[in-house]
Amino acid sequence: MAQPVLAVRNLHVRFRTGDGTLHAVKGIDIDVNAGETVAIVGESGSGKSQTMMSVMGLLASNGWAEGSVKYRGEELVGLSPNKLNHYRGSKLTMIFQEPMTSLDPLYKIGDQLALPLTTHGGLNKARARKRAIELLELVRIPDPERRIDSYPHEMSGGQRQRVMIAMALANNPDVLIADEPTTALDVTVQAKILELLSDLQKRLGMSIVFITHDLGIVRRFADRTYVMKRGEVVESGKTGDIFAAPKHPYTQMLIDAEPTGRKEPVPAGAPMVLEAKDVQVTFGLKKSFFGKAGHVLRAVDGVSLSVRAGETVGVVGESGSGKSTLGRAILRLQPASGMVRFEDRNLMPLDRGGMRPLRRHLQLVFQDPFGSLSPRMTSGEIVTEGLLVHEPSISRKERDRRAAQAFEEVRLDPAWRNRFPHEFSGGQRQRIAIARAMILHPKLVVLDEPTSALDRSVQKEIVELLRELQKAHGLAYVFISHDLAVVRALSDEIMVMKTGKVVERGTAEQIFDRPKEDYTRDLIAAAFLTENAKAEARSLAS
Incomplete structure (x- = not known):
């Protein structure tokens, strides 16, 4: 069997807090193979985002990881930030959940898109700007020649998220980690973004790790799925099998979860x-x-x-x-x-x-x-x-x-x-x-x-x-x-x-x-x- 592109073994993530040590991820194993999409799903606080933040070496200062994370056989846990930068931005990239905090409010969108292109891709300023416009067009931002000079606050939440996706795709990464990448997007754009990611994956042979709480997206998009609860993987397997016959009660609950009922009418004479x-x-x-x-x-x-x-x-x-x-x-x-x-x-x-x-x-x-x-x-x-x-x-x-x-x-x-x-x-x-x-x-x-x-x-x-x-x-x-x-x-x-x-x-x-x-x-x-x-x-x- 071919070696996984990304192999996580016995991973633990802990944080020092005012209330003691928080054990966020508890000894999990995850494999990501070349060209496949792996989904990690679970409720808020299940540890899915912190798992991938530890893979990227981006845990908060009060957190640390133990265990093994190997990219094509090379150990990442314990590497210095300088050595990790050899992988981050080119081999491994991440789309973050909250785009406004990930984009610098003092710099134009074009300048921020150009940064990974010049740092990891070796492009000069003119070529980086041209490529940045192409990326904005790819993620369906209208009038990219004009919007490239916009600041983050001049764009909607969904548009900012699309800029983050463009930045992550800038250097054609080997593994793309997408942490709730469609959370801020409306449903029609969400469908287009998922179609775009799928197309790029096929064209580039890229692996995708998709972190989400939206199981409808997972079913249409992922090859295999890991279900996490309170820092542990409670079920994993082929996505179709999990949706057709979930084995764990928690997985069944996630599949069935949906806002229900209707609001009571407004009282007569309400001011x-x-x-x-x-x-x-x-x-x-x-x-x-x-x-x-x-x-x-x-x-x-x-x-x-x-x-x-x-x-x-x-x-x-x-x-x-x-x-x-x-x-x-x-x-x-x-x-x-x-x-x-x-x-x-x-x-x-x-x-x-x-x-x-x-x-x-x-x-x-x-x-x-x-x-x-x-x-x-x-x-x-x-x-x-x-x-x-x-x-x-x-x-x-x-x-x-x-x-x-x-x-x-x-x-x-x-x-x-x-x-x-x-x-x-x-x-x-x-x-x-x-x-x-x-x-x-x-x-x-x-x-x-x-x-x-x-x-x-x-x-x-x-x-x-x-x-x-x-x-x-x-x-x-x-x-x-x-x-x-x-x-x-x-x-x-x-x-x-x-x-x-x-x-x-x-x-x-x-x-x-x-x-x-x-x-x-x-x-x-x-x-x-x-x-x-x-x-x-x-x-x-x-």
């Missing part, structure tokens, strides 16, 4: 919490040498919406459709024109000082949890930071008590509030971000892709939690997402956005059962390929 009319957000994209105005991008183009207490308005659309920009605009975090009224107050004339007393009532859960959590604060300090501003008179003991309560509400162990953000998985960090917003008992919460980093089983819990909080406190939600299964489970009304405009709106039943626009039909069809895959797997098992 209006927020009303927005004709909201517009424009960006000027450069001026000429003589000061002549350049291209103007209408990111949000005349959008109106209203949200009552206890109501959820879902906003869906592809990356770059204006969903997140709309959410920031109605919270007055983004300059905009039009009218935005919160309860009985028009927010548009208010300056920063005028908005500050209202901030506790208007909360935002960000798409990228790691980028919004300070790495120098404990998770408990992060969750209670808003209390220092809006309830400065309460004692430290009371803040700590409320932090523990908030952790319990989002299904995290209260004892973990002394840990730092890097000691949590991506999904756990997102729950911390939700706890930070909810601890202030707001009236309106804009949830910008709040479940994008969560595995399906945790998504189900978070959907139930959000429903409970909404019912208990009469919360109004604006729920922004590309995950239509979650949107359907949470929303009263759904708005479908495309290039800054609302192309269709209606109740959840109207949008999913009787869509009027082709664009909406395409989104739904792409989103529920995974649902069809599950049904097919069940039929095979029977």
Whole structure:
């Protein structure tokens, strides 16, 4: 039998924490053969990402690996960073889960794409720029000649993730480790990216290690699958066999996990919490040498919406459709024109000082949890930071008590509030971000892709939690997402956005059962390929 390209044997990963030593990965074995796709799946905190971070030698400073990791027979564990750099970026590359924290905000996209090309590929500046444009085109970023000079904050979450994929593919690696590479992507782009990776794999003979919580993707994309739970591999084998006849109860649970149920109707006579009319957000994209105005991008183009207490308005659309920009605009975090009224107050004339007393009532859960959590604060300090501003008179003991309560509400162990953000998985960090917003008992919460980093089983819990909080406190939600299964489970009304405009709106039943626009039909069809895959797997098992 041919030697594996990547062979992991008896791998242990541990972290020193304030609560003692955390044993994150417990003696696992994994093989990756030439040209195949291996998936590693499991819930948040199962150790799947830390397994591959140890392969790349990228563990946090308080972590260490023991055991063996061999690339084509050469041992990687214990190598110095300089020796590891011989492999990283050319032989082994990694697409990280959170693109905004992986991209330098001070450098243009083109400069960051050029770095691996000049460092590992030996290209000069001109050839690297040309290749960078080709890579942006490969990952379906429109107008690559112009967008190559954009900064990360000028791109949507999905576009930033595509830039990360382009960087990882720059030097045609031997092994590509993809850590949740489609998490931030809408369903239609997700399908295109998976098709692109599959095509590149065939053309380059590249091996792919795919880390994900989306089993629908795994079924369509992976040759073999390892299922991890609490740092251990509980099941492994050919992907088709695992889906057709899972042997471990945990694997069966992952396959069946899906947000279920429908939201209760809004109570009659519920008061209006927020009303927005004709909201517009424009960006000027450069001026000429003589000061002549350049291209103007209408990111949000005349959008109106209203949200009552206890109501959820879902906003869906592809990356770059204006969903997140709309959410920031109605919270007055983004300059905009039009009218935005919160309860009985028009927010548009208010300056920063005028908005500050209202901030506790208007909360935002960000798409990228790691980028919004300070790495120098404990998770408990992060969750209670808003209390220092809006309830400065309460004692430290009371803040700590409320932090523990908030952790319990989002299904995290209260004892973990002394840990730092890097000691949590991506999904756990997102729950911390939700706890930070909810601890202030707001009236309106804009949830910008709040479940994008969560595995399906945790998504189900978070959907139930959000429903409970909404019912208990009469919360109004604006729920922004590309995950239509979650949107359907949470929303009263759904708005479908495309290039800054609302192309269709209606109740959840109207949008999913009787869509009027082709664009909406395409989104739904792409989103529920995974649902069809599950049904097919069940039929095979029977």
